[in-house]
Amino acid sequence: MMVDVSAIAAAMPYLLEGLWFTVQITLVGVTGGIVFGSLLAVARLSKNPMVSALATAYVNLMRSIPLILVIFWVFFLVPWAIGWLTQSGRPIAVGASLTIFVTFVLFEAAYYAEIVRAGFRSISPGQYSACEALGLSKFHAYIYILFPQAIRNVLPILLTQTIVLFQDTSLVYVISATDLLGAATKVAQRDGRLVEMYLTVGVIYFVLCYAASQFVKQLQGRLAHGAR
């Protein structure tokens, strides 16, 4: 079988469009996931047993079900839920992109929460005492003192999780969204170019993820040697 390079070239603009959506999902997932995940981490460390139990339950639930199931849930159930909440009597379409963004934030937050929580636990208890002794409010202590240190301590793991997230975005094909893999699948089926398309996106995923993981490796070295 021959690989037709011209078919790859012809499909490239469409693949890049798909890649752009993949990048968008990743960016939204990382940003939203870290923000929501950090709140979950703080909640899990809370002295209030209700707050910490709720956050723990959420994290455990999300980490115990496959991402693909969460995508289905949000895609099929949320329209019904919104329809019911607004009493319109019928499901309200949410749209694939919004579904995907919401899903990835909700799902990835559970993973980021555990990483950030490990970051908080790596800070010496004396830092908490120092914040208290200086009269810093809990909010100020977390924002200016504890969170920056927590993130710094787990930065390589956060970035590695983000690479995993980047790859997991390919699951959105189940609701026919056009991410990088979705775009490749559509071209492959339309033009009968399965080999060309899946090889091409394989190379793109590999190059991007390998480059990113090398970057993380370097950063890890710098953090380990650099001043703490």
Next chain:
Amino acid sequence: MIEISHVSKSYGSFQVLKGCSASIARGEVVVICGPSGSGKSTLIKTVNGLETIDSGEINVGGFRLAPGVTNVAALRRSVGMVFQSFELFPHLTVLSNVTIAQTKVLKRSRAAAEEKARSLLTRVGLSAHITKHPAQLSGGQQQRVAIARALALDPEVMLFDEPTSALDPEMVNEVLDVMTGLARQGMTMICVTHEMGFARNVANRVLFMDGGEIVETAEAAKFFDVPKSDRAKAFLAKILKH
């Protein structure tokens, strides 16, 4: 200035403080000493509410601390604390370490906070290091930054919890010098320390603790020359042996 009355505290079934009472006047320098595990650190941490108390009461410049009192923000603004392991904020520069509480707690302007920080860092002999991070400083330098950080809030009382115990011997004096200077300027100070030279020469009084009790309170010179209790005699015999 500080009135500690009948303060008790337990961790589970272990009673770490047993009815401690002490009174400290404005401008007085008091050293708390005693064998390890005697409750010294716990007692000093009750004074700014870092450790809660089970019974008794503490008054600091009009602020009343008792079991159940949780809003201690006002108290902490007037009490500075220096820790054994410095606890500088490693991700901030020396200057930011000294300004952060000024701008966030006292709502000072950035310019005013930096001016205050610079003058304090000059006072502790570190004006050349303000842009560095804590990890680039020696232990003694870090502890002097920590003193400046606490002083930046203009506290009425300074608490020192074994400020030189984590230092290499050659760095102990630079920290004690700063503390001595502070004492001479009339700061009210409570110091948990094993530096008996500092206790004898700088402190007005010594509180000797053992087994969670304040066993003896005496003028510094008297405590060393003519300790009253047998436990204090035994303690001094051990630490002054060499």
